[in-house]
Amino acid sequence: MDTGARDSGNALLFLTDEQLRKGIEAMFFAYRGFTADPDRILADMAYGRAHHRAIHFINRSPGTTVNNLLAILGVTKQSLNRVLRALVEDGLVRSEVGQRDKRERHLFLTDAGEALERTLSDAQRDRMRAAYRAAGPDAVAGFRQVLEAMMDEESAARYAALKDLKG
Amino acid sequence: MDTGARDSGNALLFLTDEQLRKGIEAMFFAYRGFTADPDRILADMAYGRAHHRAIHFINRSPGTTVNNLLAILGVTKQSLNRVLRALVEDGLVRSEVGQRDKRERHLFLTDAGEALERTLSDAQRDRMRAAYRAAGPDAVAGFRQVLEAMMDEESAARYAALKDLKG
DNA sequence: CATAATACGTCAGCTTTGTTGACATTCCAA
DNA sequence: TTGGAATGTCAACAAAGCTGACGTATTATG
Helix, strand or coil: CCCCCCCCCCCCHHHCHHHHHHHHHHHHHHHHHHHHHHHHHHHHCCCCHHHHHHHHHHHHCCCEEHHHHHHHHCCCHHHHHHHHHHHHHCCCEEEEECCCCCCCEEEEECHHHHHHHHHHHHHHHHHHHHHHHHHCHHHHHHHHHHHHHHCCHHHHHHHHHHHCCCC | CCCCCCCCCCCCHHHCHHHHHHHHHHHHHHHHHHHHHHHHHHHHCCCCHHHHHHHHHHHHCCCEEHHHHHHHHCCCHHHHHHHHHHHHHCCCEEEEECCCCCCCEEEEECHHHHHHHHHHHHHHHHHHHHHHHHHCHHHHHHHHHHHHHHCCHHHHHHHHHHHHHCC
């Protein structure tokens, strides 16, 4: 590992149990804020966070297959299927039989699906943007660094797989 | 608000939707990592994340009342009660009738409770410490800044209330 | 061509963790 | 002494995860 931190003097005070506990608690409460706005919107419909996640990643990678989505989300197909079925029935997601491989179903958002996606994303992005703006670019860089270092192996792999697609 | 970021040139590139989306996805996957280790430990027992949270905050503020815990966790008393009952029955939490106000129950971890708390905290702290060490103190400062700016009002109030107790 | 593997869907049942609503008990305080 | 606050309990329910089993196309492989 490329250690940027030199162990000079009390430079390691940020690694005390006290500081770590604060970080843990901040992470807990921040995640609440992170999901609060979409949660509020979804509560009015018959949807939850699972639907939001599905919609987010279908929007991010239109035409993705069920198996792809399964791998990214890390849930069982039964769990995802329940969510997808509702979204398809409600006309938010379109499921297309694959051309090369007819076993596969490619998933797309319908116009209504895209509209909901935008509503949810806007709410979540607005909070994120406000936090970013308040903290400044250097803080944001650190934020991202720590987050990426905090992922477990599986999550990191999923996050990395996303990068190949777009960003 | 004290804005550290100057709007000079392309200094706002960190506020693009693209960057925000990356932050959102990083937050999602990082939270998985954040809970992965305790989750693994708890899965072997009949416990879940809710038990972990209760144990964490009882450990942090020994003698706290049920109502206090309710306010911090932001769940219903019925939901918390189920969790607390299990922990008390299993001898991990001790519930003491208040002296000044006998309606209140003050919560403490037993030795067994403290042992489990240490096991869970160690797992979570280890990952956090590794992430902190890899990212360095400046990144950690930014991480904390963004997290605190991301909390919704309620979560921020709960987080702030904790500070009054210890740190 | 026969068989195995893959992708997907579905049924049934279980768990955790949250929710409401109703109601009893205890006890402080006006 | 009576009203209200704090606590606890019962019942019923929902969201979203899980396992296991099974069915059905479709593709890949021996």
